[in-house]
Amino acid sequence: MGELLVDSGAITRKQLDDALAAQVRHGGKIAKTLIALGYLDLQTFIRLVAREAGVGIIDLLNYDVKEECINLVPREMVVEHELLPVERLGPVLTVAMVCPLNTKALYEVENHTGLKARPVMCTPEALWYSIKRHYPNGQYAEAIETAPTEDDNLLWLERQFLAASVVGLVRRTESLGRMPRTTESLRDALRDPHATPRTLVDVIGQDPSLAAKIIGTANGDTFGFKGRVDTLDLAVRLLGPREVFRIAESSDVWFDDAGGGLNVEAYRMDAVFTARATERIMEAMGHGHVAASGVAGLLCDIGRLALAMVAPNHYKKIDPELKGIDLIAAEQRYLGISHPEAGYMLAERWGLPADITETILFHHEPKRATRAKELAAAVGAAHRLADLAGSTIDDGRATFRDCLELLQRAGLEFSACVRVITELSHLRGGGASAA
Structure with a gap:
């Protein structure tokens, strides 16, 4: 700090x-x-945090919030994300937020209202009094009986400043590097007279960090397909073998001791399994375009690479054994931002298709997805199954139940759910089963 x-x-x-x-x-x-x-002093600190976050500051205690704005966002969303809609100007809704870099909150506000959310920063104390004024009764008023203290405000500022610093680094990230042996494998493929574009796709499909760069480059302005290139096959055909190799050769190489405590080989194996499992699940759902689903699975955790790259000393503090919501909580504690949010920021900046970006943001919370519900459920289930290696029988049963609920909610019938989950869990080597 x-x-x-x-x-x-x-x-x-x-x-x-x-x-x-x-x-x-x-x-x-x-x-x-x-x-x-x-x-x-406190006010200087607040201005500094807002500048780092790239947002304005609002004095909620002296702001005339219109009732029609309050009614645009449901109370439950206000409670969960600590925000207050304060002004609407055409298609733009200004939202006062304790955490103005909360990507999930902004995404959900925009989806619910159909408006572009413009975040401004307010203090926890100001939000507390404003909520008391605009929601005098009900869930929120009961949930925040005690006003934030000075220590609460300082802790909030420290976390927001850290988050703003990390987010700034993530947003400036151009590449996530490549795995150690990828360039050599690509070179061998290019020397092989019988190699096809599919050969290159297979190599890149083993390297989630390079795959993210290849997909992102193909979705750039150069080719005119922004937001539409959703498979590695199409990306490789657009870029051409030589450009693919140039991108790989110019990318930094990942090593475990340079990855902020992240075991990059274990990460790579999990990502590859998640991609294949997602394709299998989407196939069971009756989807024909499963290659795009595989890309969503392969890239769902690119935010972990980004955070380990830009803030390695902070990321080393996180227990490498943590998974799921426990991992997200630790990331938010030490970095002020979680890997789904970091991955979403990169995917948005690189122009990846909307279904993939939403899935990256919500693969740990598929129920929140709105436009890619089935894909988010498939990736969410595949990601849980990827965690099965070395798990206990009890953990495996819990994973089975979670995956069953996700896939049934996505429309897959019970018997098909049991069949595909059991098949993939045995492939992964974990203990999930219908028993």
Whole structure:
């Protein structure tokens, strides 16, 4: 936190050293110590966080919020995401948010209202009083009986500043690199007189980091297919073998000790299995275009690569054994942003098809998907099955139940669900079964 404040110019190196020395003597958060020493004040900190996040600031306590705006967003969404719609101007809805970089919240507001959400930052305290005023009775009023304290506000600012710094790095990411042996495999394929574009597709399909770059490049402005290239086969045909090899050769190589504690080979194997399992599930659902489904499965966790790349020291603090919602909670704690959000930001920036970007954002929460419900359910189930290797029988049964619920909700009949889940769980080597 202190290093980020120095890098931003908010404090000097000497001021940070003084604050760290005081922190050793008296304890407490670094931001609170800096404020106590007079090196930083709360309003300056708020402005700095908003600048890093690239959003404006709103004084909710003195803002006249129109009732028609309040009615645009359901109370449940306000409660969950800590936000308040404050003004509508044509197709744009301004939303006051405690966490203005909450991608999922903005996505859901836009889907619900049909408007473009423009986030502005407000303090937890201001939101608390505004909610009390606009929702005097009901769930939210009961859920927040105690106003945020000064320590709560400082902790919030620290987390938002960290999140803004990490998000800025993610948004500037041009490539996620490549796995160690990919270039050699591509070179062998290009030397083979019998090789076809399909040969290259098979090689790239084993490397989720390079696949993301290839798909992203093919969806760029150069070819005029932005948002429509959803398979590696089409991407390779558009780019051509030589350009594919050039992209691979110019990409940095991933190594485990450079991956922020991320075991990149285990990550790669999970991604490849998720891709194949997604294709099998979509095939069982009766979908013909399963190659695009496989791409969604292959890329669903690219946010993990992005976070490990841009913030390796922070990512190393996360227990590598964590999975699912436990992993997301740890990422939000240490980085202020989760890997589904980071992956979604990259997919949006690179112009990937909308079904794939939504699936990346909601593969841990498929029920939230709106336009790609079946694909999100398939990837969500495949991703859970990828976690089965080395799992206990009890874990396997829990995974089976989760996958069964997801796929039935997506429209797959019970017997087909049991058949495909059992088949894939045995392939993965876990303990999921109908028993």
